[in-house]
Amino acid sequence: MHNLSKSYGSTKAVDGLSFTIHPGRVTGFLGANGAGKSTTMRMMLGLARPSTGHVLIDGVPYQHLTRPLTKVGALLETRSAHPGRRAYQHLRWLAQSNNIPASRVEAVLEEVGLQNEKSKRAKGFSLGMAQRLAIAAALLGDPPILLLDEPVNGLDPEGIIWIRELMKSLAAQGRTVFVSSHLLGEMANTAEHLIVIDHGRVLADTTVSAFIGESTSLEDAYLRVIQR
Numbered sequence: 466m467h468n469l470s471k472s473y474g475s476t477k478a479v480d481g482l483s484f485t486i487h488p489g490r491v492t493g494f495l496g497a498n499g500a501g502k503s504t505t506m507r508m509m510l511g512l513a514r515p516s517t518g519h520v521l522i523d524g525v526p527y528q529h530l531t532r533p534l535t536k537v538g539a540l541l542e543t544r545s546a547h548p549g550r551r552a553y554q555h556l557r558w559l560a561q562s563n564n565i566p567a568s569r570v571e572a573v574l575e576e577v578g579l580q581n582e583k584s585k586r587a588k589g590f591s592l593g594m595a596q597r598l599a600i601a602a603a604l605l606g607d608p609p610i611l612l613l614d615e616p617v618n619g620l621d622p623e624g625i626i627w628i629r630e631l632m633k634s635l636a637a638q639g640r641t642v643f644v645s646s647h648l649l650g651e652m653a654n655t656a657e658h659l660i661v662i663d664h665g666r667v668l669a670d671t672t673v674s675a676f677i678g679e680s681t682s683l684e685d686a687y688l689r690v691i692q693r
């Protein structure tokens with residue numbers, strides 16, 4: 466992405482971001498509440514129009530991808546399934562819209578542990594179940610790129626461990642995994658590379674170990690760059 470900005474009235478949610486995300490590792494997108502993480506991710510997916518700049522995915526804007534779910538799997542903060550739809554219906558519909566074989570629906574339901582909940586309507590899902598369904602949707606097209614906005618939100622301890630391992634294994638398969646969080650511990654646990662933003666600007670774009678550097682911990686390093 467190059468010089469990406471987004472203003473809402475007089476608020477500069479994102480302010481001139483330029484960075485490149487590489488495959489084969491988990492890249493953490495770290496920043497305080499309101500730092501601009503979700504806004505940036507929405508622009509990456511063509512869901513918000515940039516005030517300046519652009520985002521390219523393998524050289525093209527998201528809107529130009531054919532069968533986008535087979536290229537980029539995304540989890541945003543919001544509940545994406547229609548409340549009245551059953552879990553498997555939601556996934557089957559997504560699969561159909563992107564020419565993804567129906568067999569993937571069962572595969573991802575199993576992968577996220579929702580086999581027994583697949584006939585429930587989305588409105589009856591707990592936060593953690595909704596999160597698992599959204600992760601299933603992200604994995605549906607077996608995409609080489611994953612964008613996950615706060616994926617541990619609402620997950621139980623077992624779910625948190627599961628998503629950490631999932632992200633690492635997806636990266637180990639050579640995929641690009643971009644994950645936002647405001648939780649330092651999550652980042653320390655999963656990310657190899659870090660992009661830190663504050664007030665819509667990049668403060669750091671480096672490996673986790675280089676970011677920690679001379680500091681005693683990731684917390685310590687984060688406080689140092691924030692206060693600079």
Ligand SMILES: Nc1ncnc2c1ncn2[C@@H]1O[C@H](COP(=O)(O)OP(=O)(O)OP(=O)(O)O)[C@@H](O)[C@H]1O
Nearest residue numbers: 473476478496497498499500501502503504505647
């Ligand atoms: N649709 C919108 N209309 C107006 N302001 C918005 C809108 N979306 C985001 N903002 C503002 O943009 C800024 C960045 O918000 P954003 O949701 O991108 O932050 P975030 O880093 O994802 O925070 P969090 O960790 O709380 O999820 C905030 O000041 C927010 O109030």
Ligand SMILES: [Mg+2]
Nearest residue numbers: 502503504542
């Ligand atoms: Mg957010």
